[in-house]
Amino acid sequence: RIQAIPMAPPDKILGLTEQFNVDKNPKKTNLTVGIYKDNWGQVTTFPSVARAQTILDQSFEMNTDLSYLPIKGCPDFRENVLKFLYRDSCPEGVELLDQDRISFVQTLSGTGALAVASKFLSLFISRTVWFPDPSWPNHANVFQNNGFKNINYYTYYKEGKLDVDGWIQDLEKEARETTDEYPPCIVLHACCHNPTGLDPTLEQWRRILDKIQELKMIPIIDMAYQGLDTGDLIKDTYLLRLSLDKNRYQWPNGLFLCQSFAKNMGLYGERVGSLSVVTPSGGDVKHNVDSQLKKIVRGMYSSPPGYGSRVANIVLSTPHLKDLWFEDVKNVAQRLQSVKAKMAERLDWESLKDPSRQHGMFLYTGLNTSSVDILRERFSIYLVQDGRLSLSGLNDSNIDYVCDALRKV
Numbered sequence: 001r002i003q004a005i006p007m008a009p010p011d012k013i014l015g016l017t018e019q020f021n022v023d024k025n026p027k028k029t030n031l032t033v034g035i036y037k038d039n040w041g042q043v044t045t046f047p048s049v050a051r052a053q054t055i056l057d058q059s060f061e062m063n064t065d066l067s068y069l070p071i072k073g074c075p076d077f078r079e080n081v082l083k084f085l086y087r088d089s090c091p092e093g094v095e096l097l098d099q100d101r102i103s104f105v106q107t108l109s110g111t112g113a114l115a116v117a118s119k120f121l122s123l124f125i126s127r128t129v130w131f132p133d134p135s136w137p138n139h140a141n142v143f144q145n146n147g148f149k150n151i152n153y154y155t156y157y158k159e160g161k162l163d164v165d166g167w168i169q170d171l172e173k174e175a176r177e178t179t180d181e182y183p184p185c186i187v188l189h190a191c192c193h194n195p196t197g198l199d200p201t202l203e204q205w206r207r208i209l210d211k212i213q214e215l216k217m218i219p220i221i222d223m224a225y226q227g228l229d230t231g232d233l234i235k236d237t238y239l240l241r242l243s244l245d246k247n248r249y250q251w252p253n254g255l256f257l258c259q260s261f262a263k264n265m266g267l268y269g270e271r272v273g274s275l276s277v278v279t280p281s282g283g284d285v286k287h288n289v290d291s292q293l294k295k296i297v298r299g300m301y302s303s304p305p306g307y308g309s310r311v312a313n314i315v316l317s318t319p320h321l322k323d324l325w326f327e328d329v330k331n332v333a334q335r336l337q338s339v340k341a342k343m344a345e346r347l348d349w350e351s352l353k354d355p356s357r358q359h360g361m362f363l364y365t366g367l368n369t370s371s372v373d374i375l376r377e378r379f380s381i382y383l384v385q386d387g388r389l390s391l392s393g394l395n396d397s398n399i400d401y402v403c404d405a406l407r408k409v
């Protein structure tokens, strides 16, 4: 039977780096994956994180324990991440913490959180999920791998603009008519929508959340870029705050938050993130959810890795490092904005679908597949096939080369 296995397609984002690595052109430029690089093209460690590493390296007790973490992760990490997310970032969450209504597992970054969430949901609650069109290409892969049978896309982007009316109409038309006995899930990008960079306004989010509630859909918030929009970690948490407005919303099948410290602490390879499930009532419901999440993690990868979560925990629990971290994130966002400003000086911005409205790590150029191919084949400039360009891959030594090529193409 192994003879009959077909070739899987290469990953739409990471597959390109494999190609980039063997490209011999000295001018090659990798603008694919969302990894933050500084103006020297380096993936540098955030100063707050470097200091936390030093503390960890010097701490005998913390550093000698190479034993397994508990299945649900490091208890201190859990406590500090919960406080960061549901107290600092979102005061609406304090009551939920007091009522012990939030189920939590440390996960292998945001992708791991999505995997555990989708496995849990497909086992117990749902078979159908809605993603924005377009979305991060790996979303569908993760949900399919974890038991989701029906993958749907709602209108998100039309003619260079966010299309909220189209989005709401799609939900109204399709999700309402579902014959499925299970409530459908909907994935929402918390900020810096990947790939378009276009986010709804608060008023638009309220309309969308109202519709989601009316249709009894289950919200799954994917928060991979907290802080990279405005440079302010707290401000960027607006979608979670809105969703937890208890005077307006109740989520009878829970609200799922998949969160990552990859981008906003630069802990990519350490795989540090979390899944939290806001349960409707706490008590037995919460404890049962806890127990099932634990069982899923044990069956998937047993327990999460230790080092990165210890580092993140030190940042979150040491006041001066936490302040420094907020500064670090601000600096990252400022550099992303300055790269955009430099591009705007060199290019006809309007022809790039007015990227000044786009937020975060990427520029959604609007280039079609054949233009992306030409950039890669003729200039060794690598973008994701949908025209997404990772801004921090640009720096003072390559921005002219890339902008010249973009203009020509």
Ligand code: LMR
Pocket (backbone or CB within 6 Å): 013, 014, 032, 033, 034, 035, 136, 138, 194
């Ligand atoms: C991206 O979209 O580039 C990032 O989320 C990294 C990844 O894993 O695809």
